[in-house]
Amino acid sequence: MEFGGERVLDSINLDIEDKAFVTLLGPSGCGKTTTLRIIGGFQKPTSGDVLFDGSSIIDLPAYKRQINTVFQNYALFPHLDVYENIAFGLRISRLSEAEIDRRVTEMLASVSLRGFENRKITSLSGGQQQRVAIARALVNRPKVLLLDEPLGALDLRLRKDMQTELKKIQQEVGITFVYVTHDQEEALAMSDTVVVMDAGRIQQVGTPEDIYNEPVNAFVADFIGESNILDGTMPCDYKVRMFGREFECVDKGFAPNEPVDIVIRPEDIDIVPADQGLLCGTVTQVTFKGVHYDTIVDFRGFKWLIQTTDFCPEGSYIGIRINPEDIQVMHRSEYSGLYGDYSSYSAEYEELVEEETEEE
Ligand SMILES: Nc1ncnc2c1ncn2[C@@H]1O[C@H](COP(=O)(O)OP(=O)(O)OP(=O)(O)O)[C@@H](O)[C@H]1O
Ligand SMILES: [Mg+2]
Numbered sequence: 001m002e003f004g005g006e007r008v009l010d011s012i013n014l015d016i017e018d019k020a021f022v023t024l025l026g027p028s029g030c031g032k033t034t035t036l037r038i039i040g041g042f043q044k045p046t047s048g049d050v051l052f053d054g055s056s057i058i059d060l061p062a063y064k065r066q067i068n069t070v071f072q073n074y075a076l077f078p079h080l081d082v083y084e085n086i087a088f089g090l091r092i093s094r095l096s097e098a099e100i101d102r103r104v105t106e107m108l109a110s111v112s113l114r115g116f117e118n119r120k121i122t123s124l125s126g127g128q129q130q131r132v133a134i135a136r137a138l139v140n141r142p143k144v145l146l147l148d149e150p151l152g153a154l155d156l157r158l159r160k161d162m163q164t165e166l167k168k169i170q171q172e173v174g175i176t177f178v179y180v181t182h183d184q185e186e187a188l189a190m191s192d193t194v195v196v197m198d199a200g201r202i203q204q205v206g207t208p209e210d211i212y213n214e215p216v217n218a219f220v221a222d223f224i225g226e227s228n229i230l231d232g233t234m235p236c237d238y239k240v241r242m243f244g245r246e247f248e249c250v251d252k253g254f255a256p257n258e259p260v261d262i263v264i265r266p267e268d269i270d271i272v273p274a275d276q277g278l279l280c281g282t283v284t285q286v287t288f289k290g291v292h293y294d295t296i297v298d299f300r301g302f303k304w305l306i307q308t309t310d311f312c313p314e315g316s317y318i319g320i321r322i323n324p325e326d327i328q329v330m331h332r333s334e335y336s337g338l339y340g341d342y343s344s345y346s347a348e349y350e351e352l353v354e355e356e357t358e359e360e
Contacts, residue, residue, distance in 0.1 A: 001031070001045045007200060008031050008034055009200045010200045010201050011201065011202075012035060012201075013202070014195060014202060016144075016176060016193075017176070017193070019174055020176055021170050021190060021191050021192045022195065023178075023179045023181060023187040023193070025181060025182065025184060025194055025195065025196050025197065025223075026196060026197035026198050026223075030199060031197055031199075032148075032180040032182075032197060033180060036148055036180055039067065039144075040062055041061060041062035041063075041064075042062055044058070066142050066143040067145075069137065069147075069148070070133050070147045071133075072153065073153075074129050074132070075133070076129060076132055076133060076136070077121070081117065082116045082118070082121065082124070083108075083117040085136055086107055087104050087139075089139060089140045090104070090140070104117075107138060107139045108135065110138070110172055111135045111165075116128065126154050126158065127154060130154065133150070134147075134150070138169075138173055142175065143175060144175065144178060145175060145177050145178070146180075147166075147177060147179045150162075150166075151166075151186070159186070163186055166190065167189075167190050179191070184223060184224050184225065188211070192207065193205060194208055194211045196211060196220050198219050198223070203217060203219055212224055212225055213328065214328055215227075215330065216330060216331075217261070217331070218330065218335040218337075218338065221261075221263040222339045225265065226265070226305060226307075227265055228264045228265075228266065228269075228304045228305060228342070229261055229262070229263050229339045230242050231259070231337075232261075233259050234251070234254035234255075234256075234257065234258050234329060237251075237252035238251070238324075242262055243279055243299060243300060243302075245278060245279060247322065247324070248324040249324050249325075249329055250327075251327075251328070254329070254331070259332055260329050260331065261329075261330045261333075263328045264304075264322060264327060264328070265326065266305040266306050267307045267308075269306045269307075269321075269326075270308075270320060270322070270323075271295075271308050271310050271320055272318070272319045272320065273318075274317050274318055275319065277320050278322065279299050279319065279320050280319045280320075281297040281299035281300070282315065282316070282317050283296070283298075283314050283317075283318060284296050286312065286314055291309075292307045292308055292309050293310075294306075294307060295307070297318065302341045303341045303343045304341070304342060305342045
């Protein structure tokens with residue numbers, strides 16, 4: 001997809017399975033909405049095709065596709081009540097009054113809004129309006145529902161509730177959901193398949209577990225969850241070298257001594273007495289987080305984040321061990337070297353807290 005000669009989507013090749021919950025996840029501007037608009041028929045790609053059940057739908061206008069969209073601002077009709085908002089599309093299709101009533105009533109039950117039939121849209125909470133928007137999009141029985149950051153306007157608690165609710169609705173009605181978010185936790189919690197995007201390209205497609213445990217490059221590792229991303233080499237299969245030491249790992253198929261990126265999740269690192277450690281370092285900062293301590297440890301000038309329930313005071317000299325399966329080795333990419341260590345962790349953390357407070 002190009003706009004004025006500028007390529008905003010490049011080589012997008014994606015299979016979406018029937019009845020799957022698929023999430024497009026990526027930072028602002030990476031091309032999520034554009035991808036969704038192409039699927040929905042609101043945007044024609046510069047080149048390429050969109051197939052539905054094996055046939056091209058690229059020339060089919062949006063309203064003729066068996067696809068509906070829930071927009072972020074809901075776009076409900078404020079002058080109609082809940083019932084009429086949901087019935088709107090059915091009236092346009094000229095269904096019988098009895099059929100309309102049957103379908104609207106069924107939808108109201110699916111989104112837990114029984115008894116809200118005659119309520120005015122303006123009297124509803126954000127979450128309730130959201131559910132009306134979903135009911136309205138589903139009542140026409142599309143094969144695919146597209147949702148573009150549908151929970152973006154809701155506060156954190158309601159967002160969490162609606163995540164569970166949406167997943168339940170999707171399973172009940174048994175249709176394909178293509179969901180857009182830039183919130184990685186939301187993507188992991190809800191999806192069967194996560195499509196991680198950056199800069200107009202698909203970086204990785206996989207289950208939430210794949211994406212988290214086996215990121216393919218430093219971008220995915222950094223974007224999903226927290227990670228220590230380190231430089232290393234692969235001397236041979238099942239061995240990786242970093243910090244001048246060799247570690248056992250489960251990765252293979254790299255060229256001899258190939259330079260690689262290594263990701264180690266903060267919760268996968270065990271703290272042991274220094275004399276038993278594969279690496280030893282000094283604790284430089286400890287933050288209590290409720291479930292665990294965020295512990296920053298300096299290994300020869302490179303600061304790792306370790307999440308542990310063992311309290312190690314600042315200044316203590318500790319060892320660490322890592323199980324071979326918790327070391328993920330990745331080929332170098334254009335993202336190599338972009339992600340620093342946790343030296344500035346406390347500053348970053350404070351910025352995050354400030355942003356969250358501002359959002360609320
Ligand atoms: N109609 C348009 N004309 C020109 N550029 C556009 C147009 N629509 C989108 N773009 C550009 O395409 C890129 C991808 O935009 P898109 O809206 O798909 O991003 P996004 O991943 O949905 O981001 P966000 O999370 O902020 O919603 C951006 O650089 C955007 O400026
Ligand atoms: Mg968008």
